[in-house]
Amino acid sequence: MEVFVDKPKCTGCDHCKDVCPVAVFEMYDKNAPEVNNDVAPDDMKWKGVDDPNVFKEWNGVNDGHDHFKKKSVAINGPSCILCQACLIECEGECIHIKDDSGTTYQSVYK
Numbered sequence: 001m002e003v004f005v006d007k008p009k010c011t012g013c014d015h016c017k018d019v020c021p022v023a024v025f026e027m028y029d030k031n032a033p034e035v036n037n038d039v040a041p042d043d044m045k046w047k048g049v050d051d052p053n054v055f056k057e058w059n060g061v062n063d064g065h066d067h068f069k070k071k072s073v074a075i076n077g078p079s080c081i082l083c084q085a086c087l088i089e090c091e092g093e094c095i096h097i098k099d100d101s102g103t104t105y106q107s108v109y110k
């Protein structure tokens with residue numbers, strides 16, 4: 001299983017880390033050197049600029065999460081069991097998974 005996060009769209013909400021039963025995700029400060037340590041393609045790597053549409057939607061939303069300070073990194077993608085829990089909890093709709101047959105999945109916020 002291949003898992004990565006489209007970093008500019010990640011709000012840093014922690015939901016993926018909270019729900020994943022096999023610890024695929026780790027949260028890093030957006031300025032940390034580890035922030036691009038997953039298999040995201042170049043156009044989905046963190047380069048210092050949040051996606052403007054996601055930022056507009058979630059900046060200042062007071063739901064107990066500290067938005068736009070951290071980014072999620074799929075440090076343990078091969079352990080994914082495709083339970084899909086993260087795919088319905090992701091505020092930025094920015095988690096991508098590819099299974100061993102090549103089928104792809106992307107998060108859609110419920």
Ligand code: SF4
Pocket residue numbers: 003019020021022023024079080081082083084085086087
């Ligand atoms: S689909 Fe994979 S990465 Fe997402 S919560 Fe389930 S095991 Fe974790």
Ligand code: SF4
Pocket residue numbers: 005009010011012013014015016017071072089090091092093094095
């Ligand atoms: S659930 Fe989505 S938006 Fe929230 S921290 Fe994880 S990858 Fe980022």
